Amino acid sequence: MTRSVLAITDIRPAYTAMIAARYDLHRFDLIDDKPAFLAEVGGKITAIVTSARFGVPVDLMDQLPNLEVITSFGVGYDLIDLEACRARGIRVSTTPDILTDDVADTAIMLMHATMRQLLPGDDWARSGKWAANGPMALTRSLLGKRLGIVGLGRIGQAIASRALPSGLEIGYFGRTPKDVDYRFFDDLIDLAEWADILILSCPGGDATKGIINKDVLSALGPVGIVINVARGSVIDEPALIDALRDQTIGGAGLDVFYNEPNMDPAFAAFANVVLYPHHASGTVETRDGMAQLVVDNLDAWHDRVELITPII
Ligand code: NAP
Ligand code: 8YV
Numbered sequence: 001m002t003r004s005v006l007a008i009t010d011i012r013p014a015y016t017a018m019i020a021a022r023y024d025l026h027r028f029d030l031i032d033d034k035p036a037f038l039a040e041v042g043g044k045i046t047a048i049v050t051s052a053r054f055g056v057p058v059d060l061m062d063q064l065p066n067l068e069v070i071t072s073f074g075v076g077y078d079l080i081d082l083e084a085c086r087a088r089g090i091r092v093s094t095t096p097d098i099l100t101d102d103v104a105d106t107a108i109m110l111m112h113a114t115m116r117q118l119l120p121g122d123d124w125a126r127s128g129k130w131a132a133n134g135p136m137a138l139t140r141s142l143l144g145k146r147l148g149i150v151g152l153g154r155i156g157q158a159i160a161s162r163a164l165p166s167g168l169e170i171g172y173f174g175r176t177p178k179d180v181d182y183r184f185f186d187d188l189i190d191l192a193e194w195a196d197i198l199i200l201s202c203p204g205g206d207a208t209k210g211i212i213n214k215d216v217l218s219a220l221g222p223v224g225i226v227i228n229v230a231r232g233s234v235i236d237e238p239a240l241i242d243a244l245r246d247q248t249i250g251g252a253g254l255d256v257f258y259n260e261p262n263m264d265p266a267f268a269a270f271a272n273v274v275l276y277p278h279h280a281s282g283t284v285e286t287r288d289g290m291a292q293l294v295v296d297n298l299d300a301w302h303d304r305v306e307l308i309t310p311i312i
Contacts, residue, residue, distance in 0.1 A: 055079020151202025204231025
């Protein structure tokens with residue numbers, strides 16, 4: 001019997017096509033009358049394909065009584081309620097590791113671009129200010145600075161290993177100390193006081209909501225910078241906008257925001273902010289690898305009742 005799969009989004013056209021070739025695929029994003037579809041077909045769906053961006057609402061799980069598995073494109077699962085899944089016996093897979101290098105590279109790229117004022121420098125050259133006014137203002141060096149990493153997991157460790165050769169000293173904050181030589185902080189304000197640069201690479205969700213607040217930003221100080229490749233929810237965004245406006249921090253490099261894709265327009269006005277549209281894993285190579293892993297998890301479930309990269 002062909003199994004029925006519900007795709008919340010198109011993970012990558014070629015891979016969605018692979019899923020459609022093997023399963024009875026329904027594209028939820030393309031269905032106009034969703035209540036009628038769920039009433040008619042909801043009972044047949046055994047698997048959902050989604051992404052870290054869309055997750056799965058609990059009220060949708062409630063309308064899929066035979067749902068067995070959620071295969072998600074991405075590593076963050078802050079939009080999938082794992083307790084609700086456990087209670088319903090639903091298994092969940094993500095796509096860890098494969099995106100780690102690109103996301104760590106993006107954090108490092110944002111750190112360099114923010115510290116060295118890449119975008120104002122680009123504008124200085126392009127706009128003719130260089131020819132008209134001479135050299136742009138001096139920036140600040142990374143060598144010898146202290147980097148505080150919030151969440152030293154797969155991505156955090158890859159960031160640290162890239163930062164060391166640039167001459168940065170590493171400290172980190174997390175729930176548990178790791179078996180590494182970097183300095184562990186069990187308090188975020190202490191980490192921010194110590195650090196020149198904070199990079200956020202922890203999960204989103206309730207446990208980390210707004211942990212980078214006014215007090216942490218003020219501890220980071222007027223030449224400190226914050227880089228966020230975690231989730232927008234980790235920073236108290238109004239407090240960050242105040243700190244950038246009042247110049248109580250030095251700058252920010254942001255890949256993620258509270259309200260994506262409708263980012264707070266206040267960010268666009270700051271010259272000391274580098275913006276990236278939640279694209280840290282957005283390379284052809286990594287997105288193909290993530291999409292293949294979604295397909296492989298889906299097939300592993302239906303062929304062998306197992307998942308390759310389960311989280312529950
Ligand atoms: P990971 O290996 O699970 O690492 C997460 C780290 O965060 C772990 O060291 C964990 O520490 C720590 N952590 C967990 N809860 C915490 C808390 N309440 N406070 C502080 N630290 C906490 O995950 P990963 O693969 O590195 O991914 C990390 C996150 O990056 C994802 O969850 C996602 O939100 C984000 N991400 C963003 C993008 C993007 O496009 N911008 C792409 C991929 C991932 P313990 O070991 O002590 O639990
Ligand atoms: C993706 C992400 O941008 O993996 C994550 O947690 O946030 C990113 O890799 C996302 O999965 C695409 O929807």
